[in-house]
Amino acid sequence: MSDEKVKVAIIGFGTVGSGVAKILLDSVDEIYRKTSVRLELAYVVDVDLDSPRPVTLPNGLLHNDLQKVLADKEVSIAVELVGGTGVAADIQKKLLKAGKDVVTANKALLAERGEEIYEVARKQGRCVAFEASCCGGVPVIGAIRTGLVANRISAMYGIVNSTCNYILSEMSGQGKEYSVSLKEAQKAGFAEADPTLDVSGADSAHKLAILAGLAFGGQVQYKDISVEGIDEIQLVDICYGQEMGYAMKLLAIAEQTDKGLSLRVHPSFVNKDELLAQVYGSFTAVSIFGDAVGHTSYYGRGAGMMPTASAVVADIIDVARGNAKRIFEVTPGFGRKALPQQLCPREEMVSRFYLRLSVEDKPGVFFKIAKILGDRKISISACLQHESKSDDCVPVIIMTHKARQGDMNQALKELAQLQVVRDRPVCVHVVSPPKDGLFGDEHE
């Protein structure tokens, strides 16, 4: 390790870019003391030179011309924080072709067009580092690639989107409707003006594509992930779930089944005693299950200026040390080509389910419902019907044992066609992270 300065450029001077600049300006000596890596912020590039930012750059650092960075051979590491899947892709490719290693938090780009980027990196003998792309400052990518590398990973259950977890926490904790909670999240800075990418589950699926690719060692396509967001969640279902001992979380799940790798993002009822049920507000957590290590979990702030900057700067240091490149170039699906994963078809996925049916309050109704479920081999584990004040229509809540998704889809169609069932039946997955089977249960 030499004492030479490592020159760094930041492309994209938004929230996270400001955080990275702040650490590089404030903590360079501290980082040198701990790592013997001497970083120097050489350029910050953004089309917008004028907007005020939460950090003040020394004169001459801010530019609007990427060409300066590309042409400066002394800049060895460039951070792409522009975001999105369009111009960011061109920027990353240009940087790699100019001989820079790239550090990025851009999960959308890596999930949707990663193969294009990695191809360029491979050809150029450069690396892409992306710890900041998943769960902000929580070093979960490092854990998968280094700490857990001796394991065959069997499953990964994650709360990976801060915005959704904040909204669901507000709904659960304060009894607020979805629309109210979303507005509060926007006001508090936890949701964008257009929250679609987050609340639709797409952002969670982006992160899952990256994490599952790393954990299962094969190419995972974003488009192969089945995605359901939180935008149609109703407060009434959260309340019934709580009454039955469950918390509502948006989970990103990747898990090996005997039918292949199951990849999905959906709202989930999780038993309130599970660790994932204890993750509140804008925090995120990922539980990873390995054959040797059993259940491990990683928790922290999944977004925000400084937490994400923490991961970006960790990656800059890891690239400067040479360690990031050594790992990138041998990682299947990233620095090396990988075969596609065998996937579990959506219909074959097995889960427990929560059903809410609005039914007419008259004899024989429960029999009809139970028959449809029974015919599909869907077994009822619990049910709940409160005495109704209305004599017209009452909600019936049913929790099932494990059932095939395909069977449940069929049952839902038939239930919706029953004359005694009003409105569309509501169906939510009920999820139990696996027992790791090592010794002693964690919930005893």
Add this chain to the structure above:
Amino acid sequence: MSDEKVKVAIIGFGTVGSGVAKILLDSVDEIYRKTSVRLELAYVVDVDLDSPRPVTLPNGLLHNDLQKVLADKEVSIAVELVGGTGVAADIQKKLLKAGKDVVTANKALLAERGEEIYEVARKQGRCVAFEASCCGGVPVIGAIRTGLVANRISAMYGIVNSTCNYILSEMSGQGKEYSVSLKEAQKAGFAEADPTLDVSGADSAHKLAILAGLAFGGQVQYKDISVEGIDEIQLVDICYGQEMGYAMKLLAIAEQTDKGLSLRVHPSFVNKDELLAQVYGSFTAVSIFGDAVGHTSYYGRGAGMMPTASAVVADIIDVARGNAKRIFEVTPGFGRKALPQQLCPREEMVSRFYLRLSVEDKPGVFFKIAKILGDRKISISACLQHESKSDDCVPVIIMTHKARQGDMNQALKELAQLQVVRDRPVCVHVVSPPKDGLFGDEHE
């Protein structure tokens, strides 16, 4: 990265040694596929050649002569799993002098005699890797040295000893006395026949010395840690704590204060809503607070054959990649000399406290107690006295606001001298992990 085989020797064929051998024998191809590192188990050395083990070695692998490993130049990595601070030190030094990098789970040796070992490693240009020394398979050392490296760490709160957490969980969950829970832990394989190292808090302090050295970037001496175990904990205090909303955990704490670094291991009441209160049985967890990342936490099985082996093999791979050495050699207090930390004197440490006093049930008693506390500027935050069936002696429970340890020590002496106070007053720390102050509270 070449395709050459990396030859590995295991010294110490006990429980963890068997787990490491199992992974190296079963998962070599899988590891090669993921990492391009081809490992070969070349030797297993133990003085005992005859006892049955949970893994069957190929013929010719088991030896009782370390000399064979030392003399084989092709063995580049040796794993010391003998344990203890005596012969293990000699073995590690011999291995390093013979040009091997050393991987170990031996927290006692590194905490008590690490400087001797690191000195030899530095002279020989070799490295020592020790992810397995703290929290079994949970990659918390990797997190500190890589993922969180851009942060100034302000505090670390950990449940780092599985045995103690198992015993306290049994006491709390099942209402069993300490002696009964200990016996059950021994029967279940979670405690040794002689449990002293665990229940005295020494093992937690060993791990804290290593983790705090890494997190705070200076030399931390085991002997500087104030240590209190769980062996005098009474069930009645756990029950009163639960009644007041607290769970009892053995915490290892390192935290920057304005008086220096405070290092301590002691039983602690933690608010039941805190993440650390949700860690049950033989699981462990470490919460780390950084200035950029805020609160992060790492959870998993803190001991056991396969979880610990998971971390050992991760280290073997990291050493084989060359990454472990690059990090070791720049880490202050390990591969590089470091200045000692400025320490917060024990008396200056500030905490909340739980007190249980057995007092005579007569007028004026509470006044006397309150006066002693008040005189020492110790403020009462809550108290609890149940109506007593005995008319002789009743327990009074007091929770305090934050107070200096020195003031509390003095108050305890004075309380013990009161004629109306029977038995020795019981005092337990009440601990709140810090708020990270970033944005939005995690317990809202």
